[in-house]
Amino acid sequence: MKTFVAFIRKEFWHVLRDTRSLVILLGLPVVMMILFGFALSSEVKNSNVAILDYSNDDASRLLIDRIDQSQYFSVKERLKTEAEIERVFRRGEARLVVIFPQNFQEDLSHTNQVQVRFIGDASDPNTSNIVINYASSIFRDYQNELNEQKKLPYTIETETRMLYNPQLKSSYNFVPGVMTLILMLLGAMMTSVSIVKEKETGTMEILLVSPMRPLLVVLSKAVPYLFLCFIDVVIILLLAIFLLDMPIRGSLPLLLAESLLFILTTLSLGLLVSAVVDSQQTAMFLSLVGFLMPALVFSGFMFPIENMPLPLQIVSNIVPTKWYYSIVRAIMVKGLGFSYVAKQTLILAVMTVVYLTVAIRKFKIRLA
Amino acid sequence: MTKSVIHTEGLTRKFGDFVAVNAITFDVKEGEIFGFLGANGAGKTTAMRILCGLLEPTSGKASVAGYDVYRQNEEIKKHIGYMSQKFSLYENLTVRENIQFFGGIYGLTRKELREKTAVLIERLGLNQEADKLVGSLPLGWKQKIAFSVAILHRPKVVFLDEPTGGVDPITRRQFWDMIYEAAHEGITVFVTTHYMDEAEYCDRVSIMVDGSIAALDTPSGLKKQFQAESMDEVFLQLARGAKRGE
Incomplete structure (x- = not known):
């Protein structure tokens, strides 16, 4: 010993x-x-976004504002033509391009249906996935607000609770x-x-x-x-x-x-x-x-x-x-x-x- | 008639088909300085490892300090000291810590340790360096300390495996003075070396060739037997006949 x-x-x-x-x-x-x-951190904050807005109406402007105000994005550029999209990605000026079609608000209120396009830079697949998810949720929120005004025939609302780690830290x-x-x-x-x-x-x-x-x-x-x-x-x-x-x-x-x-x-x-x-x-x-x-x-x-x-x-x-x-x-x-x-x-x-x-x-x- | 401290009879160790040590028989007496010579690969190290209780022999008899190498190797370890050709102190401990550690693993009490450490440091003239890291000292000093540490617990036999490799002639001379001193105090010294002048300092010398002991006598007896001027010549005559290289 x-x-x-x-x-x-x-x-x-x-x-x-x-x-x-x-x-x-x-x-x-x-x-x-x-x-x-x-x-x-797996959070992606302050991603640059470029916008191509063909309609330029109230609804699209509201959504662009919301994107810009979110902590995840800042709107850096307004594009005029589709040709510019390529350039934006090549120069790495944006992670995401959002395209609003013509007559965005009109189509939304009359036909109840409209398409928005997200274009992500998948050379970094994880990040672009995360970024697109953030953007989608901004649109989803807007959609939900509209839906509150008129009743849809069927709705399933999912309520998610993350046990043990509610803030997903x-x-x-x-x-x-x-x-x-x-x-x-x-x-x-x-x-x-x-x-x-x-x-x-x-x-x-x-x-x-x-x-x-x-x-x-x-x-x-x-x-x-x-x-x-x-x-x-x-x-x-x-x-x-x-x-x-x-x-x-x-x-x-x-x-x-x-x-x-x-x-x-x-x-x-x-x-x-x-x-x-x-x-x-x-x-x-x-x-x-x-x-x-x-x-x-x-x-x-x-x-x-x-x-x-x-x-x-x-x-x-x-x-x-x-x-x-x-x-x-x-x-x-x-x-x-x-x-x-x-x-x-x-x-x-x-x-x-x-x-x-x-x-x-x-x-x-x-x-x- | 002094009694023998190391005794072997037909001691053999094989590694597979290879016979590293081939039926060696010899006796080393108490207080003797026994030189164990041989070219590289002659089987010196294997024989030494057996005697230190590190390796079991394949056949033959051997005892060290009265203990049998087959059954009592743990007892043997308590009664021997060992110093190897590779430097065997801890470089990042101080001189004092090294002495205390090696004394400690040989079971010296705290009081004994303190006394022996003080005496040793005094005797080596290392008062200034006692609390310096061993790594910062010159090689010659390290080897002297290593030897002192190896005999700190007053072993019956001390095994020195090429202790003076790479050391300057003056320090080697001092080192051998320490060996004589230890032998004088009754510690048997079993030493391997490649320096033939050192072989002359030994009481008796054995020369191993290809696993067997080719000659064993006092240095002067060997020179007479081989009609040689020096131990160098004796060694060359014997070692040239070797079949095994390195």
Whole structure:
């Protein structure tokens, strides 16, 4: 036990003295939270719009005003001919062109039917989709106002309520995502790199001829990272609460306990890598490609897993990040209790045990 | 008659078909400085790893400090010191921290550690540098510290794997003074080297060729046996016959 303490103290010296890594370890979550929180918003504001208005009547002017007043658009240009549309897009002067036909108001009031054309720049498909949705809703609102004056024979009104995240804040999605990614990155990569480093510099040999058990050598290397990862979880949660106004609806102790479990999972993954690999570069590469990519793709944080082809959906099940992500969302966003995340917890626990067992086995083989 | 600290009999280690160490038999006596020579690839490192309890032999007998390498390798580890050709201290820890860490993993108490650290730093004349990072010190100093750390826990045997590689002649000389001192205090020294002048400093020398011990005697005995002027000639005569390259 005394030797174990001596060892862990030395590991802390290592970690604390390596200022650059420490800055990355503790700065990365802050940077990611701020980036996702403020810079990477899925809202598209202040898109430039060009208008081609053939009718130039009250109705069309009203609608153009509304478009211009909306926070999503600003009307930049009035076009005269269809030929100009091409030019507007080529020069990137507008994301959207709205075309009102001749006799817009007359047709609307007499035949009850009129067509407006939206032309979007689909070289950026996501943005143009979003922009067109915003524009459509302005027209839909206008239509609804007209309909209030005269009764239509049949109407179905849909009333939408978004549960758990009524304002559709993106932080509800990315905070659990950032937590998952950070832990995966730091837990798996930092541990494996730090162990492989001892192999590279030759100090591992000295440790192995010492009376310390090899297993203990390896486990104690993971201890400082356990602390650091936990600190990162706390940092992320504090930022989420105080900077992004995101509440933690479920139990905080449960969330922390689950995070601890996931940290253990990632640390065991790191140990597994270091058991197989002999150079720091390989360890780093393996962690990035082998863990971070799948973590990004298969956690459900960026791409919905339900939309993937079946084989990929099956693959996603063996990626630990998927389970942790769903646990964090369940607890933080939905406020669910342990019974709802028991399955995921069990899966993570089993994964941890498996990784750890394989890692220890591997270490023993190498030392035989 | 002093008792032997390392004892091997027909010690063999195979990797598949390759016989890295082929039935070597030798004894090293307490307090002796035993030179373990051989060209690269002759099997020195494998033999040393077996004696350190890192590798199990395929067949044959071996004991170190009275403990059997098959069954008691954990005991062996407590009674040996080890220093490798690769630099074996932590560069981003200070001299003091390195001493405390290695003392700590050999189970020295806090009080012992404090005393030994102070004595060691004094003796190495490192009062100014004690709290500097090891990485900032010259190689010769590092190797001296590494040796001191390797014998900090008073092991029965200390294994030195090419300890003076890349070190200047003056520092090498000082290093060997430290080795003599340790041997004088009763620590058996088992050292591999490629420097033949260092081989002359040893009490006895064995030369490995292709996994076997080709010669084993005192340096003067070897020179007589091979009618050579220096250990250099002895070594070349033997090593030229080797079939295995690097």
